Amino acid sequence: MRNVPAEVMAAPGGEVLAAPAVRSGRRRIAVSRTVILLGLVSLFTDLSQEMVTAVLPLYLTYQVRLSPLQFGFIDGMYQGATALVRLLGGLLADRKERHKEVAATGYGASALCKLGLVAVGGAWLGTTAVLLVDRLGKGIRTAPRDALISLDSERAGLGRSFGVHRALDTVGAMLGPLAAFVLLAQLPGQYNTVFLISFSIALIGLGILILFVENRRNREPIDAEPAAPKEHVTLRSALGLFRITRFRMITLVGSGLGLLTISDAFVYLVIQRQTHLDVKWFPLLFLGTALAYLGFAVPIGRIADRVGRGRVFLAGHLALLGVYLVLRFVDLGAGAVLCTLLLFGLYYASTDGVLMALASPTIPERLRTSGFALITTGTATTRFMSSVAFGAIWVAWGPQAAMLIFLIGLAVMVPAAAIALRRHPEAAAA
Amino acid sequence: MTATSSRARLVVFGAIVGVALIVAVAAVVLGGGKDPVAAGGARAVPVSRALVDAPHIVFRDTARGDAYGRVGIVPLSNPKARPAITGLTCDRVYVAGGRGLCLRAGRGVITTYRGIIFDARTFREERSFSLPGNPSRARVSADGKLVAYTVFVTGDGYNQIGFSTRTFIRDAATGRELAQLERFTTRRDGRVIHAANFNFWGVTFARDDNTFYATLGSGDKTYLVQGDIARREIKVLREGVECPSLSPDGTRIAFKQREGGGVGPVHWRPAVLDLSTLRARTLAETRNVDDQIEWYDDDHVSYGLPEGPSSPVTDVWKVPAAGGGRPERVISGAWSPAVVRGPATATYQPT
Numbered sequence: 116m117r118n119v120p121a122e123v124m125a126a127p128g129g130e131v132l133a134a135p136a137v138r139s140g141r142r143r144i145a146v147s148r149t150v151i152l153l154g155l156v157s158l159f160t161d162l163s164q165e166m167v168t169a170v171l172p173l174y175l176t177y178q179v180r181l182s183p184l185q186f187g188f189i190d191g192m193y194q195g196a197t198a199l200v201r202l203l204g205g206l207l208a209d210r211k212e213r214h215k216e217v218a219a220t221g222y223g224a225s226a227l228c229k230l231g232l233v234a235v236g237g238a239w240l241g242t243t244a245v246l247l248v249d250r251l252g253k254g255i256r257t258a259p260r261d262a263l264i265s266l267d268s269e270r271a272g273l274g275r276s277f278g279v280h281r282a283l284d285t286v287g288a289m290l291g292p293l294a295a296f297v298l299l300a301q302l303p304g305q306y307n308t309v310f311l312i313s314f315s316i317a318l319i320g321l322g323i324l325i326l327f328v329e330n331r332r333n334r335e336p337i338d339a340e341p342a343a344p345k346e347h348v349t350l351r352s353a354l355g356l357f358r359i360t361r362f363r364m365i366t367l368v369g370s371g372l373g374l375l376t377i378s379d380a381f382v383y384l385v386i387q388r389q390t391h392l393d394v395k396w397f398p399l400l401f402l403g404t405a406l407a408y409l410g411f412a413v414p415i416g417r418i419a420d421r422v423g424r425g426r427v428f429l430a431g432h433l434a435l436l437g438v439y440l441v442l443r444f445v446d447l448g449a450g451a452v453l454c455t456l457l458l459f460g461l462y463y464a465s466t467d468g469v470l471m472a473l474a475s476p477t478i479p480e481r482l483r484t485s486g487f488a489l490i491t492t493g494t495a496t497t498r499f500m501s502s503v504a505f506g507a508i509w510v511a512w513g514p515q516a517a518m519l520i521f522l523i524g525l526a527v528m529v530p531a532a533a534i535a536l537r538r539h540p541e542a543a544a545a
Numbered sequence: 546m547t548a549t550s551s552r553a554r555l556v557v558f559g560a561i562v563g564v565a566l567i568v569a570v571a572a573v574v575l576g577g578g579k580d581p582v583a584a585g586g587a588r589a590v591p592v593s594r595a596l597v598d599a600p601h602i603v604f605r606d607t608a609r610g611d612a613y614g615r616v617g618i619v620p621l622s623n624p625k626a627r628p629a630i631t632g633l634t635c636d637r638v639y640v641a642g643g644r645g646l647c648l649r650a651g652r653g654v655i656t657t658y659r660g661i662i663f664d665a666r667t668f669r670e671e672r673s674f675s676l677p678g679n680p681s682r683a684r685v686s687a688d689g690k691l692v693a694y695t696v697f698v699t700g701d702g703y704n705q706i707g708f709s710t711r712t713f714i715r716d717a718a719t720g721r722e723l724a725q726l727e728r729f730t731t732r733r734d735g736r737v738i739h740a741a742n743f744n745f746w747g748v749t750f751a752r753d754d755n756t757f758y759a760t761l762g763s764g765d766k767t768y769l770v771q772g773d774i775a776r777r778e779i780k781v782l783r784e785g786v787e788c789p790s791l792s793p794d795g796t797r798i799a800f801k802q803r804e805g806g807g808v809g810p811v812h813w814r815p816a817v818l819d820l821s822t823l824r825a826r827t828l829a830e831t832r833n834v835d836d837q838i839e840w841y842d843d844d845h846v847s848y849g850l851p852e853g854p855s856s857p858v859t860d861v862w863k864v865p866a867a868g869g870g871r872p873e874r875v876i877s878g879a880w881s882p883a884v885v886r887g888p889a890t891a892t893y894q895p896t
Contacts (some may be wrong), residue, residue, distance in 0.1 A: 166746070224819075300574075301823065302573070308572045308573060308575075310572070311568055311569065311571070311572030312568075312569045314564065315564075315565035315566070315568040315569040316569075318561060318565045318568075319561060319562055319565050320562065322557075322558050322562070323558070325557070326554045326557055326558050326561075327554065392769035479791075485812050509741060510740065510741045510742055511740065
């Protein structure tokens with residue numbers, strides 16, 4: 116991988132053909148139609164989702180009258196349930212070789228939940244139940260969707276495929292809050308209108324998935340997977356993935372780094388506290404990060420394909436370390452804030468899709484979804500733990516101490532992760 | 546994918562997009578139709594001098610109609626009368642001692658919030674200032690010298706959905722900020738206490754223009770606190786009191802008492818605390834009250850309640866302050882009542 120010349124990877128941006136083109140004897144990798152379609156599915160779904168997410172705190176406080184603490188508690192319980200369906204969905208998708216159908220179930224459930232919010236009319240029990248189903252839908256769909264992306268991409272272009280998908284995804288995530296607030300500005304208090312429009316947008320995403328995306332089957336050469344291909348996928352065989360050293364190392368490294376990852380809410384909060392930024396500008400911090408992520412996603416994915424996904428994944432955490440350093444030691448001015456958001460976007464671009472691209476070649480095709488589900492369950496769990504820990508340290512000793520502890524932790528963890536991946540060079544350069 | 550099935554798919558997709566568009570358009574049209582601002586007709590009478598010179602109630606109009614969100618007035622002698630509607634639009638409003646405080650959100654992609662101090666006789670703006678978040682509570686001291694307000698500050702909590710509050714006191718005549726409660730020294734049983742998750746809200750002023758009462762929230766607990774503006778100090782009086790409201794005679798505090806909790810929604814019942822004994826008594830109102838209670842007279846308290854579940858239309862009710870009796874609807878389509886007993890002239894002027 117390291118010896119592939121630059122021009123091979125640098126396919127023109129407009130090239131979105133499914134068939135890999137051949138030029139001067141070398142294969143030129145193009146982003147597949149499925150990846151673009153899945154990117155569009157995610158764009159519409161995220162647009163729909165973020166519209167609701169953006170107004171949810173207001174809705175829950177003013178209409179449902181739930182206290183933040185209660186919502187936090189319920190949300191915590193949902194996290195556990197999501198991990199479970201993530202794994203079940205992964206097993207089902209692998210076993211039946213029906214990634215698209217399982218993903219569609221997840222996307223469909225979340226779409227229906229937008230109608231559900233209207234139907235329960237702000238009753239607290241109904242609303243929390245609908246939100247649970249919505250989370251479950253998100254839990255189910257992520258791994259089979261990423262499996263579809265990885266199964267439909269050339270191995271050498273995995274980083275770019277995930278980069279393209281995440282870029283489209285981010286466009287939706289940026290437009291969602293904007294759409295919601297424009298709507299609420301026109302129709303104050305009409306949350307149901309926001310939910311219904313969110314539903315119709317989700318419907319379009321679901322339509323693209325069901326009508327145009329197709330499952331890929333048995334593309335992997337026989338010699339890559341010596342085990343009998345018809346063997347049933349079970350929880351045991353999924354957990355058996357941990358016997359694959361590279362997969363084990365990647366999951367471990369991803370989860371370990373997750374323990375030292377501060378959630379974006381905290382990053383923005385620290386910026387806001389230090390700059391005494393007016394709270395009304397808070398959404399701009401999110402927007403700035405998303406823009407940086409959007410800009411970096413594809414180029415970083417390409418670089419990852421070229422220099423090694425493990426390296427880029429680790430470098431992404433160095434960007435995160437940069438964020439911590441700036442937040443902890445620099446007197447934040449406009450320039451420093453901008454720099455922080457750029458680094459934070461760079462971190463997302465170098466880690467989110469890249470981790471999936473890094474792991475893909477280590478997971479046999481028939482277990483791809485389960486493998487992704489295991490990794491994301493690991494990272495989601497450790498990130499959740501990190502949020503709780505960061506919040507607790509913040510309350511006990513203040514934000515400065517919390518930043519410092521996480522900074523030192525990450526500074527130790529990144530070299531450790533580098534050593535772990537270096538011991539298994541296939542992982543570093545996969 | 547054959548050519549025919551490919552065309553069929555495109556047709557189905559076109560149909561899906563069509564359905565999505567119809568749902569979206571229907572949602573906007575129906576949502577617009579249900580918008581209380583757009584529906585209904587005028588029911589207002591003009592603001593007369595006689596009305597504001599006599600005892601009256603100032604409130605935020607929430608009846609369906611084009612006056613939604615405007616400040617309305619009814620005579621205290623006949624609160625069921627058709628309200629007079631002023632030109633002022635507020636999310637929260639309060640008047641006392643000839644001055645009013647109006648908190649308003651300018652909704653948009655980036656929502657901005659403003660506080661407006663106005664003359665309670667002419668309802669003309671005197672001065673305004675920006676608010677750092679979504680309006681929650683507004684109060685004016687009895688002589689109109691001080692204003693206090695609480696706003697929700699989004700993203701200030703440590704879980705994503707977290708809300709926290711900030712409470713400010715300003716000099717009404719000059720608009721100068723006198724205090725932010727979060728910066729005061731807080732004591733409990735003489736010891737200084739502090740935590741990052743301290744939130745203050747719901748100020749009520751005593752007659753001396755220096756003492757006030759408010760809520761301190763920390764984690765899942767709420768406390769009644771007494772503050773001293775000059776000494777910039779706050780002391781904790783008692784647990785379990787939210788949104789205090791000092792009675793006109795200064796002997797009792799009406800407040801919201803939290804019931805239930807756990808994983809269910811918060812339920813608040815109005816209660817009255819005797820300041821000399823710190824004993825509380827719940828009132829006959831059993832519905833969920835999420836409004837800063839206002840003393841109707843020495844024997845009754847009033848508060849807003851939504852007309853139905855999650856309805857934007859609210860009514861103002863009153864209930865005996867000594868317990869017993871029954872809640873009684875005072876004004877339909879109203880929120881944030883402020884009872885003005887004397888003439889609406891500013892009793893305090895800066896020297």
